[in-house]
Amino acid sequence: MNDNELPKPIADPYIEAKPAAATAAGYEPLLAQFAREYLLDRRNERRWKLLFRLIWLALIALAAWTIFLQRHHMQNPIxxxxxxxxxxxxxxxxxxxxxxxxxxxxxxxxxxxxxxxxxxxxxxxxxxxxxxxxxxxxxxxxxxxxxxxxxxxxxxxxxxxxxxxxxxxxxxxxxxxxxxxxxxxxxxxxxxxxxxxxxxxxRRLLTAGAxxxxxxxxxxxxxxxxxxxxxxxxxxxxxxxxxxxxxxxxxxxxxxxxxxxxxxxxxxxxxxxxxxxxxxxxxxxxxxxxxxEVIDYTPRDNVAERLAKRFGAAMGEGAIKAMRGGMNLR
CATH class of the missing domain: 3.90.226.10 (2-enoyl-CoA Hydratase; Chain A, domain 1)
Structure with missing residues (x-):
């Protein structure tokens, strides 16, 4: 070795790996945040599904009760x-x-x-x-x-x-x-x-029959x-x-x-x-x-049917998609 040549530094494996480890450590908060948001989104989706199902069950129950009352009323008129x-x-x-x-x-x-x-x-x-x-x-x-x-x-x-x-x-x-x-x-x-x-x-009109x-x-x-x-x-x-x-x-x-x-x-x-x-x-x-005493025999939409129609119009396709996984409306 010449006196003018400086010794080369010895490579330290710990020092070499540090940038990669730092990079991986930097992604950890992002991954954790993504996981939290994903879990929160899934939890909200389940809550909405449950809410829609409860609403529909309530409407069905109300419709059945209204029909029962109407039939009872007709069977026992004044x-x-x-x-x-x-x-x-x-x-x-x-x-x-x-x-x-x-x-x-x-x-x-x-x-x-x-x-x-x-x-x-x-x-x-x-x-x-x-x-x-x-x-x-x-x-x-x-x-x-x-x-x-x-x-x-x-x-x-x-x-x-x-x-x-x-x-x-x-x-x-x-x-x-x-x-x-x-x-x-x-x-x-x-x-x-x-x-x-x-x-x-x-106008081009073709017909079979004069x-x-x-x-x-x-x-x-x-x-x-x-x-x-x-x-x-x-x-x-x-x-x-x-x-x-x-x-x-x-x-x-x-x-x-x-x-x-x-x-x-x-x-x-x-x-x-x-x-x-x-x-x-x-x-x-x-x-x-x-x-x-006047009794109306005219068939009408009951309260539950009107609510169901309004609810369906308001929620539209989103409500159906939300319930598609667990509830069959037909």
Missing amino acids: APHTALVEVRGEIAADTEASAELLLSALKSAFEDSGSQAIVLRINSPGGSPVQAGIVYDEIKRLKLKHGKKVYAVVEEMCASGAYYIAAAADEIYVDKASVVGSIGVLMDGFGFTELMGKLGVE NKGMLDPFTPVSPKQQAFAQAMLDQIHQQFIAVVREGRGKRLKETPETFSGLFWNGEQAVALGLADHFGNLDFVAREVVKAE
Whole structure:
């Protein structure tokens, strides 16, 4: 070794490994924090799942209890009483005034030995002639079978298909300002052929059957098809007229406008024989039926169903995902 050469330092394994050990030690707090957050997240997820399950169980229990009370109430009605069935809103399938729901309510009301008479409380602009016809026919059948009277009580509106149903009643009561009538049938739509020509849009419609595209809004109107549709409307209109004449009988004071689709206020309706008297539900129950106690037979969403719908709309897909692991809603 030359005197000018300095001795090389001896490598210390401890010193060499120190940076790596320090690096690993620096990750330990991060790993611990990650583990804590993961465990906290899992704990919160379990809590939310448990909460959602408890809420649904509470709603199911409330729904079952409400159904039990309703059935118990119907099985043990206050007798004698006036049976109420509401005809509210559009008369159509899958609505509150569908034939399916109204028929169920009417059957229960007629079959109850405590009901002295049935009151149809109507507030509807009308709707499907098919649905209205089904209800009309069932009221006539039930009246004949059970020998109970039916009274229609009009609130704001009893028009078109709603009046079709009311015609089955023994008497119709209105307010002086109620809207009554509109005895007619309509079929509406739009035509876009001129607009398509201006925009340069071509309609390509393929059909199997010469009239399959009848009244297509993007195709010029065919006089033959239009006449066919008009004849169908006229036939349904005649069915409507026959029902009104049958239901109202000699009380109806026909004029050229009676079946024109016009509507009148309650005062005019009484004068024209479209209605009989002025009165509301309480008046009819107390003074006409002589059974002041009113029991509502109208099928409705119970409180639990409404809460469930609101809860489902509010929580949406998140609630379903949270419960997917442990609870089957179907």
